[in-house]
Amino acid sequence: MNSPFALLSLIVAVPFFGMLFVLSSKDAKGALPGRNAFNVCVFTIISNIILIWRIFMILNEKSASLQLIERFDWLNTPNIDIVLGVDVFSLLLILAVHLAVLIGLFGVSANTFRQKSLMVFTLLFLSMITGFLVAADIFSFYIFFEAMLLPLFMIIGMFGEVRKQGLINRFFLYNFIGAIILFSATMLIFYHRGSTMLADVGSISFPAPLRYYIWGAVCLSFVSRIPVWPFHYWISSINSGIRNPLAFIITALLPLTAIYGFIRFLPARLPLELGDYIMYGEIIAVVTMLFIALIGFTNRDYQYKIFAYVTVYYILYLLGVFVNDELIMTSIGYSLFCFLIIMASLEVVSGYIYHKEQEAQCVSNGFLCRVKRLSFVYSFITVAAVGLPVSAVFVNNFLILSRLLGFNVKMGVLLVLSLAFVGVTLIQELLRLKQDSKECRLGKNDDISKPFFAFMLFVIFILLMSFVKPLWFVASA
């Protein structure tokens, strides 16, 4: 199916043009700095969500292949075209990323520190990640895969913690190495086969030494973006150091690109020689999961706890990807959709509590006993985050885990143990906020505003509906 009105290009372009509008925006006299930029950003994202919804309506949800193909001539010699296309999986992720960023925007609505710059780089990132998720050829895939690092680099530079110089060094080090090796693998694939379509990559058979290099390079470049040991350290230090909810959400979306990369690149049948290496990779991944879950359980910093939660779930999805099963891929898509929304909501409400705590210069223990609206939202998000049946995460994680348990029961046990640890960690945080303390000076007036509450109720509605039917917003579903 070809795309009417170049819809896919449009959803990549809208955030980019939104960014240009933000750049040219000026604040009215007396308004908060960056207010206009914020409004433009929100409007842009909502517009794009409507477009995405429109694409869902014309997409054949039962087809597993890429649809709405758009082809643009780029180079004649060598013959390289830029091709865009989507399936339900990638479109779900695009929608989830937009919703996560929208939730993040509500978390920084009162922010006045470099608001305009944040909006500019947020929209640029959104444009790039959308481009990455609709890329159907290896070159556009590579270009967008690397291009999204620029806004990320700027965001970390602006909103990172005190040691941000070191963080940026690490960010550059890992991603630069990843970029070089992925570039070499991309060139080798093109040189060897001449085909640039992502869908063909999995079916290409390479000679033995080259096969090792290409798949090794692809895996290494993707893994460098997932918090798997020893690559977890740069992501953990960046995530735990950022106190701006939107910046945190954007950096926490980076591992998603790696998981998506694995899904698009992995061959339908893994070469036998890779089996052993993948097994070692899985062992490292499971140990990392347990390791980070344990650290999250111990650490008192809420940001690290959320990082531990995010990491454990990303690794679960990564392991699910290696099962290479059609049902599991669908489950990962549905689960990731809710997971990203939950992660963003959790970060925003936790960030809100942290900022209130900083303003009042007191502990937030028992804060939730005094604020009804925030208490409801926080409790619900925690219940959803730990995997109880209030969102699509529950059913789909059950399916992913069942496959992983069927594949290797010992690994499955460790996975569930890690999930238990992060679940307990989040519940612990919820109970801390519900245990009343005299030292807490926050009161009823510190509750979230009614518009914010209404928005969070809408988010909760989305999660609940996703539990009933994952594609509830599509008329034919």
Next chain:
Amino acid sequence: MILQLFLGLVLIALLFFIIGQEKRRRVWSVLLFGAVLGLLYAFFEQINAIGISNVMYDWIPHHTLHANLSFAAAGQTSACLRVMSLCLAVLVYLNIIYRHEEYSLYINNFILLNFAALIILLSARDLLQLMIGSCCFTIIGFYLINDVAAKTKFIFYNFLAELAIFMSLAVVYANLDTASLSALPKYLKAGHHKDLVSMLLLGAVFTKCGMFLFQNQLIGLKQLTFNRLMTVALFSAPLSGVIIFARLFPLIRVSEYAAPVFALIVGLSALWAVGGALLADSLKAKILYLNMLFYAFVLWQMWDNGAVFFDKLIYLYPSILGIFISFLFVSVSASDESRLSQMGGFARRLWLDLALALAAVFVFLGGFAKSFDVAAVWIFPTVFLSVCAVILRGVFGGQSRADERVEALLKNVGLWYWLPYAAALGWLVGRFGLWKTETVWAAFGVFVVLMLLAPVRPFLKLAAAERLQNGDFLHRVYLLCLIMPLRLLGRVLWLAIDFVVIERSIIGSISHSTAFVVRFLQKIQNTYWVNYLIMALFGMAVILLNLGWYYHE
């Protein structure tokens, strides 16, 4: 019909959450009570007329995973719902009149949702619905508890139990490729990891039912008011635990380790419960230990046949609730005093409370004799009622130990309490003809004699032992043996691996080696003759190596 009941309960609860105000809680609660009674009446009228109600919603129609949400009221399920409806009405009414419940409307809404969760669990025909029902009980229980310490224990224990169920059913699904409960025999024949599944499920059931080693989550409820602790202990997680046991009973029994583990834990639970019920000073704690004893009996009975829960055991719930409510009456009459050491000699002034308690015991005996072959299971009623006799003797018999305030304000429970209670007991006696059995009268006679003679003093002496009454032995053990080492391990991993290995060694060495290379390159590009010499020699070496390679090839 069943779907209407389910949706009706959920909608009433949500509606009252939104419109209900705590300022006029009783008025709102009465409205809610009326709505619920109307809904239940309409439902059972229709069930009586038609006999069966089944609704199925095609939830996940994927070809490799077909899951339905089913709602069914027929046979066992219908009987179970009848009994639970009676308990639901009693609990909702109790919350309206119990003056210490500040948030009666809030708790009543959750009781309705708890009943809705029961419908989900009872109607389950596949693994997913079973898990959803079980999780709903945990979530609702979490909101029913208003003490943070009790809430913490409840949620942690139950969350881990849910994960154990989740994992075991994921293993089963991985083997079967279908979520249908009717396919379980296939797993029993040819499935893998049966021991793991069995042990996980057994652990989950024990945890949910608050059996030995996992009793803290329920005993911790003693900080709650009577109405809340009875609701949670009798109708929340433990009820979901036994229903899961009944539905997955073949999976639990499949392992050869299951029988000894089951016998050991259930036996120890019963012993612990009896000891606790006798030694605890608080009436609330006594209720919780008696509840533990009851659930130990329920599980014991279900070991041979899971269906016995729906056939017989379910009918014990109203009478057990009746006995627990009679303890609540004592506390209400004694100005909310709940310590046995501060009671005694109340028989004359609280004659109505005593009569009601004895009536509750009679109903329990009658109900038990009606459902069970007493000769085969005499041990449970004997032990249970012996403990009750000691408690009632401590409350009503002997000399008064109450302080002046309690003594001065002692009075029988009010009309709003006793009249509906007596009516309900009377209805049960009349409806099931409990008074007709001679054995029941004989047993009741023995109970009365036991109550008159029961020794109380040895137990009262231990009332002042703070460690015994409030000590949390098991929590300390878990803290020392499980949580502390895990925290320590997490700390060590963070410091040792993250900081020392990655930060200092890997990243540090990369930074240092980059700096070294940069310095080296800077040095050899300095305008010294030694550098020119080195570069010239290096260039010659490269040329020579290439030449050598060329001739070798």
